[in-house]
Amino acid sequence: MAIPTRILLVSFAALIFFIQCSRAKTVTHDFNVTWVTANPDGLHPRKVVGINGQWPLPVIEVDKGDRLVVNVYNALGDKNTTIHWHGMFQNNTNHMDGPSMVTQCPIVPGASFTYNFTVNQNGTYWYHCHTDACYPDGYRQALIVHDQDAFFNEMYDEEFTLTMSDWYHELVEDITFISVTNPTGAEPVPDSFLVNDTQNSSLAVEPGKTYLLRLVNMGAFVGMYFYIEDHSFQIVEMDGVYTDPTEADLLYISVAQRYSILVTTKNSTAKNYPIVTVVDSSLLDAIQPTLQLNHTNWLEYNTTADHPQALMPASDSSDLTPFDDMTLIPHDRTPLLPDPDIVIEITAIMDNLANGAGYAFFNNISYTRPKVPTLYSVLSSGDLATNPTIYGEYTHPTVLGHNQVVDIVLNNGDTGSHPFHLHGHNFQLLTRFPSYADGFFTYADTDNPVTFNPSNHSSFPAYPPRRDTLVVPPQGYIVIRFIADNPGIWLFHCHIDWHLMQGLAMVLIEAPTQIQQRTTIPEDHWAACSAAGVSGVGNAAGNAEDLLDLSGENRQVAWLPAGFTTRGIVAMVFSCVAAVLGLGVVGVYGMSGNNEECSQVVSRYFQG
Incomplete structure (x- = not known):
C-alpha cells in the first residue's frame, strides 16, 4: 500500500530534527565580569571590562543547534551590565x-544572571553589553556559529x-557628550582603531589555499572600509x-555589521x-593630525x-566606492515578501532640548527607558497588552500583530549616516537612496533631503x-520588510552607541x-x-x-521654549557663569579692604 506523501514529508522532517538534536550539545561559560587594565594600542593603559580577569574577552564558538548557557556574575563594583547576543x-x-x-x-554589582538559549542559526555574530553605554569600555567580542551544512564548507581550508x-582612552562615563557644552551633539572622536583588539598583527597563510575570513565591526561609532x-x-x-558567492575587493562595514569572505592566496611566498x-x-567631527585613520595588518x-604599509593615502576615505550590499542575493532564494500589513514611517533627526544638549529622535520622540522592563509590562498587563499606551509615550512603542508583514520606512533627516539594527x-x-555608487557617503544637502x-x-x-x-545614507532613506513571526519585545535602534x-x-x-x-521568566531574572x-x-x-x-513615567527632556535657540541658551548659560565668577571676584576684592582697587575692578567688569 502506498504511503501518503504528507506522512512521508512529516517523517522526513522528524528525521532531520532527530539528526540535528543528536548533533547538539550544551556549551557553558561562567563569566565573572571584572575591571582589568589593558593598553591595546600601546598609547594609554586604561580600565576595561574583562571576563574572568582577562581582556580581550573570549570568542564564543558553538555549532548550529547547540544550547548556549552563560552564567554572569557582575563583579565590577560600580557599573551595571547585561549581554545582548x-x-x-x-x-x-x-x-x-x-x-x-x-x-x-x-545586572547590578553583586548580582548574578544566567543566559540560556538554543542557537538555531548559522554564521557570524557578536555579543556586547546593552546597558548604560558600557560596550565601548571593552565589553564586546565575536560569537561564531559553525554550520556543518553550510554550502561553502568544501570551498575553504581554514x-x-x-x-x-x-x-577610547577614557571610560565612557568620563567623556563629556550629552551636555550644554556640546550643543551640536558632536560624537567623541576615538583615540585609535583596532583589529582583533590590537594593531600591526598578521594572519599566517599558506600559498594556494582558500581561507574563510569572518569580519565583525564591533566598534561603538565608526564604520570601516576593508580590503586586502x-x-x-x-x-x-x-x-x-x-x-x-559574489566577488568584491572593497567592503564598507558599519558598526554591528558582519561578513564572511573567501580569500584564495597566491602561489608565491x-x-x-x-x-x-x-x-x-x-563620521568624525574633528580629526587631530596625530589620529591614524588607516591601519595595516x-x-x-x-x-x-617585508611587512609593507598600505599604499592608501592616510588623509581621506571619500574616494572609496565599496561593494553595495543591496546587490547581494541570498543563497536560499527567499522571495520578496507580500505587500505589508503595516507600514512604520519614521524620520530620524538630531536636535536640542531645553537643557541645551543634543539628542536624537524618531518622529520627535527621544527614546527614554521605562520604569518597568517592557517585556515585564506585557506579562503583567493581561488584556491591555495590545494597547500601546501602557508602554509609555517615550519608549516610542508600536504593537505588531502576529505574522503581520511589516515595512519600516526610515527617512534620514540628519546629515550623517546611521547603522540601524533590528x-x-x-x-x-x-530600497535605499542614494546608493553607494550615487553619492551615498557625500550626499548631505540640508535644503533638499530625499524622502521615500x-x-x-x-x-x-x-x-x-x-x-x-543596515546603513541609511545622509539625508536619504531606506525601506526594509520582515514578518512579525517572532513574538517578543524588539528594539529598533541606531547602533552608534552615542546615538543610542x-x-x-x-x-x-x-x-x-x-x-x-x-x-516564563526564570527566578534568577x-x-x-x-x-x-x-x-x-x-x-x-x-x-x-x-x-x-502613565503619571510619573520617565520623560525626555522638554523641548526648547518658542523663540529660543541652542546658541542662545549656550550663550545665556556661559553669561550666567561669567557673571557669577565676576561677582565672586568683586566680592573677594571687596573683603580685602582695598576700596580704590575694588572700584576699579567693578568699573572694568561692568564696562565689559
Missing part, C-alpha cells in the same frame, strides 16, 4: 535578548575571525545570511600583503619577508538581500498575546530585578493598579 533571534527566549529595561532588569573596533592589497574575495555570508582598514572619516605568506529578526532590504515616495521608487528586488543592520545614548531608538511589541502564552530595585510589574510608569495611568 547580537543577531540571535531568541525564538521563544525573548527574555534572553539582553537590553536593559527592555527584556530584563540590569578560517579566521577578524574584529575591528574604535577605541592585490587580492579579491568572494562574499558568502552577510549578518548570518548565506549569499550567493615572495611577499606579504597589507590587510587594510580605513576609517570612515565623514598583514596576510603573512613569509615571516621573514533585534529578533533579519529583514529584507528593499511610495508611488515613485526603484523596483524592489525579486530576492532581496537580508541582514540585521541620545535616544535614537524605538520598541516593537510583537504579538503580545503570544508573548504571554510562551514566556526576578532576583536581578529585586537586587536592582526595579519593579517587574505594571506599565512604563511602574503603575500596576491603573495601567492606563
Whole structure:
C-alpha cells in the first residue's frame, strides 16, 4: 500500500530534527565580569571590562543547534551590565535578548544572571553589553556559529575571525557628550582603531589555499572600509545570511555589521600583503593630525619577508566606492515578501532640548527607558497588552500583530549616516537612496533631503538581500520588510552607541498575546530585578493598579521654549557663569579692604 506523501514529508522532517538534536550539545561559560587594565594600542593603559580577569574577552564558538548557557556574575563594583547576543533571534527566549529595561532588569554589582538559549542559526555574530553605554569600555567580542551544512564548507581550508573596533582612552562615563557644552551633539572622536583588539598583527597563510575570513565591526561609532592589497574575495555570508558567492575587493562595514569572505592566496611566498582598514572619516567631527585613520595588518605568506604599509593615502576615505550590499542575493532564494500589513514611517533627526544638549529622535520622540522592563509590562498587563499606551509615550512603542508583514520606512533627516539594527529578526532590504555608487557617503544637502515616495521608487528586488543592520545614507532613506513571526519585545535602534545614548531608538511589541502564552521568566531574572530595585510589574510608569495611568513615567527632556535657540541658551548659560565668577571676584576684592582697587575692578567688569 502506498504511503501518503504528507506522512512521508512529516517523517522526513522528524528525521532531520532527530539528526540535528543528536548533533547538539550544551556549551557553558561562567563569566565573572571584572575591571582589568589593558593598553591595546600601546598609547594609554586604561580600565576595561574583562571576563574572568582577562581582556580581550573570549570568542564564543558553538555549532548550529547547540544550547548556549552563560552564567554572569557582575563583579565590577560600580557599573551595571547585561549581554545582548547580537543577531540571535531568541525564538521563544525573548527574555534572553539582553537590553536593559527592555527584556530584563540590569545586572547590578553583586548580582548574578544566567543566559540560556538554543542557537538555531548559522554564521557570524557578536555579543556586547546593552546597558548604560558600557560596550565601548571593552565589553564586546565575536560569537561564531559553525554550520556543518553550510554550502561553502568544501570551498575553504581554514578560517579566521577578524574584529575591528574604535577605541577610547577614557571610560565612557568620563567623556563629556550629552551636555550644554556640546550643543551640536558632536560624537567623541576615538583615540585609535583596532583589529582583533590590537594593531600591526598578521594572519599566517599558506600559498594556494582558500581561507574563510569572518569580519565583525564591533566598534561603538565608526564604520570601516576593508580590503586586502592585490587580492579579491568572494562574499558568502552577510549578518548570518548565506549569499550567493559574489566577488568584491572593497567592503564598507558599519558598526554591528558582519561578513564572511573567501580569500584564495597566491602561489608565491615572495611577499606579504597589507590587510587594510580605513576609517570612515565623514563620521568624525574633528580629526587631530596625530589620529591614524588607516591601519595595516598583514596576510603573512613569509615571516621573514617585508611587512609593507598600505599604499592608501592616510588623509581621506571619500574616494572609496565599496561593494553595495543591496546587490547581494541570498543563497536560499527567499522571495520578496507580500505587500505589508503595516507600514512604520519614521524620520530620524538630531536636535536640542531645553537643557541645551543634543539628542536624537524618531518622529520627535527621544527614546527614554521605562520604569518597568517592557517585556515585564506585557506579562503583567493581561488584556491591555495590545494597547500601546501602557508602554509609555517615550519608549516610542508600536504593537505588531502576529505574522503581520511589516515595512519600516526610515527617512534620514540628519546629515550623517546611521547603522540601524533590528533585534529578533533579519529583514529584507528593499530600497535605499542614494546608493553607494550615487553619492551615498557625500550626499548631505540640508535644503533638499530625499524622502521615500511610495508611488515613485526603484523596483524592489525579486530576492532581496537580508541582514540585521543596515546603513541609511545622509539625508536619504531606506525601506526594509520582515514578518512579525517572532513574538517578543524588539528594539529598533541606531547602533552608534552615542546615538543610542541620545535616544535614537524605538520598541516593537510583537504579538503580545503570544508573548504571554510562551514566556516564563526564570527566578534568577526576578532576583536581578529585586537586587536592582526595579519593579517587574505594571506599565512604563511602574503603575500596576491603573495601567492606563502613565503619571510619573520617565520623560525626555522638554523641548526648547518658542523663540529660543541652542546658541542662545549656550550663550545665556556661559553669561550666567561669567557673571557669577565676576561677582565672586568683586566680592573677594571687596573683603580685602582695598576700596580704590575694588572700584576699579567693578568699573572694568561692568564696562565689559
